[in-house]
Each structure stands twice: as structure tokens, then as C-alpha cells.
Amino acid sequence: MKNVLKVLVGSILITLFLYLIFFLFNKASSLINSDTKLEINENIEFGLNLDNFHISRDTIRFGDSFGEILIQKKMSYPQIYKIVEKIKDSFDVRWLTAGKPYTILSTKDSLNTPQYFIYQPNLLNYVVIDFSNFDSINAANKKKPFKIVKKSTSGVINNSLSETMDQNGLPWELINQLSDIYAWTIDFARIQKGDEFKIIYNERYIEDTILVGIKSIDAAFFEHNNEELYAFNFITDSVKKTAEFYDESGNSLQRTFLKSPLRFSNISSRYNLKRRIAYYGNKVRPHRGTDFAAPSGTPIMATADGRVIKSSYTRGNGYYVKIQHNDRYSTQYLHMQKKGRIKQGKYVKQGDVIGKVGMTGNTSGPHVCYRFWKNGKQVDPFKQKLPPGKPVPKKLKSNFDEAIIPFKKLLDEIN
């Protein structure tokens, strides 16, 4: 009897034990299964699982508009109007540019109702316009994940800096940034054959291999007129994160004025008293300003501290602001949007936003015409001997001295 009981209890225990093993194993294998499923099947792009949608990809064509594209997807005018109105502060649908790709994600059912419109102005950035729920329509500007790779390069000038850099296969962004750094210290119009440059910079890559642009220059060197000009990128204001360039002693390469009233921009037309315009039969039409092109709505900054002496309108200038910096210098900013302009009489600091890029007055596209006044005359700011910017602050000087050592060594080692 005792033996039978022993066998019975034993077999029950063994069965329970086997069940437990089986249960745990099953649980583990189902976990593994669902994990693998996730990896194989999910098709994530733009932060969305594309498997949940009907996808249509296309390119903006010349003459296309946001409204027309969505009308073709069977959306109604009131719906489109509501989307445009809701997102206008974060994305202006008029920015859609021919040649750029877009994606529309629609429901998978037979209606194919559009839910998302994704626009890619370049390889790195994209805008997700979400109208999957008409009560919470929104547009978000996003960046693809990228990694940064440090690079160095050098060259000897044959003719002009941009031609030499171009011949060496260097991107225009790097050319622009380098000429920005030395804009106040080197006159690039008088650059000489045999002048030499070296640059340490950071490139941005997406998906490991696709170069999407230059992030920043860490340090640079220029030999011009047998003079050695080092430039080191150093952040002195950790709140504003404004990086400035200093020579090896910590003196600023910048001037009391910012080089541009816009943070990101291209000079589309320089100060030129002998400018000829084909439209006017090649007659001379002097250009007393510097034009910086940027999308409508881009914030315009005061290039130096001062007082707003005009915030006004004329037919040629459109809406404009004029700032007096001291008894010698003032600056003026043309073709602004009406909204968001600073009021007359206000005091501003360098970098303060004083309005937005617009197309008011006599202009064919969104830009700011920046006019630089010296003793009551409009001059080319890039040809002026302006007072230097502030050097590295005393309390940061030892940090600066230490930070530039490896970069200076790297620069000196580049051939």
C-alpha cells in the first residue's frame, strides 16, 4: 500500500513538473515568435507603420498644389481648407516645391481615405501632416535619424576659393560656411594664388551611407598673404548655443554685427553699384543692399544692439524696419511680412527677432533686402572695417585654451 502511494504521488509530481516545463517552454517560444514577427514585418517609415495604410508615393509637379493633390484623392474643399487653416502656423502648404517627393497614406479599406500627407523637402527633413483625426489635425517637422562623421580636407587656391573647393569635390555648404567664418578677416575678392586652407568639419549621414549635408566646421586654417589665420568653433553662450569662431588667442573673428539677419540663408544678390539687370534692358540699376533669400515666415534678426527708429511701409520697400545702433551705424530690413514686425521705439539686442521674411513691396520672391548705413550712406557691410566682436570671456578662457589643443594639432598635421 505504501509503495502504491509513493508511485502515485511520484507520478503526479513528475506530470506537474513536465507540465510546468511545457508551459514555460511554450511561453518562451511564443515570445520569440512574436519578437521575430515584429522584426520581419513592421515597415516603419516617418515614425509610422506603413503596413497599416495604403501608400501612394509621388513627386510634386510644376503647378501642383496641396489642394489639387488631395482633391484627386477624393477629399472635399471644406476638408482641405480645414487642414490648411489648422496647420498654417507650422507648415505653409505654398512651400511645396516641384521636384520634391511626397507620400500619402490612406486607409486600407475600399474608400482609401487619406490620413497623412508627408512632404520631403530634402533627404534629411520631412513634414508629417496628420489629418487621421479631424479633431486633432497637425503638422510636424521631423528629421530622419542621422550620424555624424568627422572629416578633414585641405587645398591650395588656384583662382578663387569656391572654384578650388569645387574642383576638390567639396560641397557648396562647406564653401559657404568657410567663407562665412573668414568673411570679416579675408577679402575673398583679393585672394591669391598659392593661398592655402585646411578644414576639420562634421558631415551628416542617414542610413549610414547617404551624405545629407555639413553639420558644422570645428576648426579651420587659412594662409593668406603669408599670414596664418586659425579659426576655432567655441560655444560661449550655452543657453543660446551660439557657436562663434575665434583665433588661437581667443579673439573673435566676427564683428559687432552679425553677418546675416537670417540664421540659415543664401546671399542671392550682393551690394553692387554697377549691377545690370536684363529686365531693364541691361541698364545699370545699383543695388545698395544685400539680399538674403529664405522661405516666407523665416525670422529676421537684428544684426546688432540698437533702437528701432522706423517700423513702416513704402511701395518699394514694403514693410520694413530700421535700427539705429549708434551715431555712426544703422541697419534696415526690407520686404517683411506685415504681421510680427517689431514696434517703433523699441530697444533690441543682437539676434532678437524683429519680423519675418515676406514678399511685400517691390520683390519677385521671398527675401530680406538688408541695408547697411554708415554716416547716413548705404555701404557694403562686408567691405567695412567694423569693430571686432567680443573675445572669449575671461572665465571661459582656460576651457577655450584646452579645447583648441587637439584641433590645432590636427590642423597642423593636415598636409
Ligand SMILES: [Zn+2]
Ligand atoms: Zn535688395
